[in-house]
Amino acid sequence: MNNTAVHPNTHNNGKVAVIGAGVAGATIAMRLAELGVQVSLFEQGVSLVNGPPMCHLHAGGNLYREISDQQCLNLLEQSINTVRLYQHCVNVRPTVIAVPSQDAGKPEELFPRLNLLQQRYHQLVAEDVRNQVLGHPDNYFCSYQYQDLKRLAERPLPSVPSSNDDWMVPFAKQAKLEQLKYPVILVQEYGLSSLRIAATAALTLQQLPNCQVHTQTKVQALSQASHGWSLSYQNQGASTCTESFDFVVNASGFRSGHVDNMAQFKRQRIVEFKAAYLTWWQTPAIWPEVIFHGERGTPQGMAQLTPYCNGLFQLHGMTKHITLFKGGLVNSSNDDAQPALPTPLLSKIEQQWPELELQQRTHAAIEHLAQFIGPFASAKLAAKPLYGAQQIPGEDSSLRAAAVSFEGEHYARAEIVKASSALSSANVILERLIHLGLAKDTRQDLERDFKVAQKLTEHAVISHAIKLAKQRDYPSALALPYHAGYNHPAQVS
Template sequence: MNKTSKAYQPLLSSKAKIAIIGGGVAGSTIALRFAELGLDTTLIEKGPSLVNGPPICHLHAGGNLYREICDEQCLTLLKQSIDTVKVYPQSVNIRPTVIALPKTDNGQPEDLLPRLEKLRAKYSELVAQDSRNKVLGEPENYFKFYSRTELDALLDLPLPKTAKNDSDWLVAFAQHVDLDSLKFPVLLVQEYGLSAFRFAAIASLAIEGLPSCHLQTNKQVIAIVQQKNSLGWQVSTQALPQHQQSPTIIHQHFDYVINACGFKSGEIDDMVSAKRKRMVEFKAAYVAHWPQCQGLWPEIVFYGERGTPQGMAQLTPYPDGYFQLHGMTQDITLFDQGLVASSLESAQPQLAKRFIEKIDKKWPEQLVHNRTLGSIEHIAQFISAFSSAEVAAKPLFGAQQIPGEDADLRAADVSFYGQHYARAEIVKASSALAAGDAILKNLVDCGLIAALELGRYLTEHYFPVSQQCSEIEVTERAIMLAKQREYPIALAKNL
């Protein structure tokens, strides 16, 4: 794909110049949303490439990983996830998620049913409204409970190589998981995987085909000043890495600024004296290789109480026996003092130095080894054979912003400060499109886009160049990014 993409046709005549600071999932998606419509968009990213932040692995099409969040958040995540699948189909790993409750858990599987029925009804409603929304299979099959008897019937079956029905995803599960340690029934739900490397590949390829999108990588924003007698902004950047004693500072002028800096959004807020309450949480996921792995594996979630030694265990499959692991304990995914809040003096929550060093530099090798082995052992309490898995790479890690003061918030998208300044405040990747739509509406309110001209594109996602990316080129670019970031190429492949 290149700058002469035949699919590209500007739809808007707005002369507004828009800056997006931060090229993560939110910034990249909003940049593509705007540039596909023909808006003059500059995407400024501190790092060398796009979408390189907290570990993404799950689409959250219904939020079923989180018992603690409200039903309304789950319904929002369902709708946002459907939109994400339609726009970025090449980034989705299509396989279900199995949710199991250990006997040590205080909950019961039946407790999940009322929410699941609401989600299924909402999915049916969305499909009835538009058949293109049927991206999670048939609505009546959105979830299914399996009894112990049904799983026992799978114990002697050969491992299927392809899934012809939902039960095929449970054969390896039934044959390897300690079923005696679980409560029944077990839930299978159509929540799919989401590949960070493939998402980054699509964003990179599409930007190369969009003349309205100007990508500036290795650039750090050092100042933002509102222009006198204007609602616009002067954004000052300098190149990274700073090998020169006096690095060149570039001043650029924009009509509208979008702060999409993720966990560092507070630093940009402080530059414009914008007050904001937010939290930041440092998290990590681990990469393991299980050479003995055979058969089809769904994503598996064993519920548990967050922050305790019995915290949730999450096993995310990739090709060739590679897995991404989460364990919601202080020794695995969570960290002591890893959740911090902003203060009256600054909108930027201050993580301890040891976390910043992990983000900006390298993890100590022994810590990588210990925490990855700990995550393997956490899974092995339910899948004993998984104890033979090996450390496969450095962790996938980053800091996640949570706007406001509710640490359980998962469905969030955008907030505004004054005029011509927005913050993309997504917690989950699937919320990025909603953030872009909300900012488009604000651009209309600010008079930077004519409402009549924008028309139906406020309610319909328009991504012809992004969707033009082929399976082959997405895989090739994703593999290149995985190699550059020193991760196994299996994490860049589709299942």
């Protein structure tokens, strides 16, 4: 039997447990600890910010035709704040959105939303010039007709893209232009590095003495008590420890239902397993991200090409043979707040992928992109996939701009779907803590509130991200910034 040590709350300020150190939990811990709150962060894994594929900032949500304009506006504002916080974590390149001829959609249907987003971006920059993180608002998006692209195809490849036209040259040269509807749209939705976010969180939290980070730690029990909550946890090979907390944040991602079950709370949610595939493609071009719209779940599902350094490309294909999986979208029940993924998918998360399936799905992803970019057929498998499961609160599987829900006064769930929403969820939880008297309202502005995070150098963040890439058995190219003219003294193979 394990010995149990009990540690009461002896702090004058609030004492908060954050369960789960994905991008939501890590960001919440940073937000609270930077303002002096006593935080304990619990994570089953060996490091912070693991989880489903994260590669896109979603500064406007233009990848998703099916979501509401309000969700897109929320994602725009959330993304701007994310860039201001995680200043070394963005891959600065635009996204090209193309509608294939076979697709039922019309490119011009995107313009009302793009105009709305551009107008809002103008307003945000007028309110605070520090919000200008996506380039000048006048340049938020532009469009290209067939003849525009044919003309750009005659240009040489730019060594360092410095304009929208420069970014479009590789696409114009190698995409199958005759298979597309027009116009093709370029929008300033950038890339987002999960490894550099993980590095930023780790380097920040290790400098904050009021945040205790418990990795390789499993929360075993959670119960309400007169003081707030009693939480029991166990490190690898250690005895069980029980602590008292004033407030609990459930930031456990797709495993959030397990924590709800411990706390005896019911919650309707969806969990979806997804994967993206890493490939090498020998090309001299510096590519933008490219989205070919398509109907989800069909053989013509959306295709997504995400570039990194050194010829590394990440691929999504919204078909059942690539990114989507049989049984990969599951719901909670009246008796269980945790949706049950099939055992084969859980084994991918907790153990490893079968080699044959890895090869088959990566090859299918390459073929899916090659139908639009012919030379991409020569791409090769680079590494294991980026994979994991994400939660979507409620019953709407198209929800993307989610944040927080509460049970009573002292329990919050961080229910983000996209990484861009992490800081918003942290701010909502901070408001509750201030209301309860568990945190002092010393807020000034984002940069001054995150003093430790803002002092991190780009070199320190990248160096730590490269270490994480190697620890997780990914190419270090995945950790490096992807922007024109960047040079870092690190091996990127």
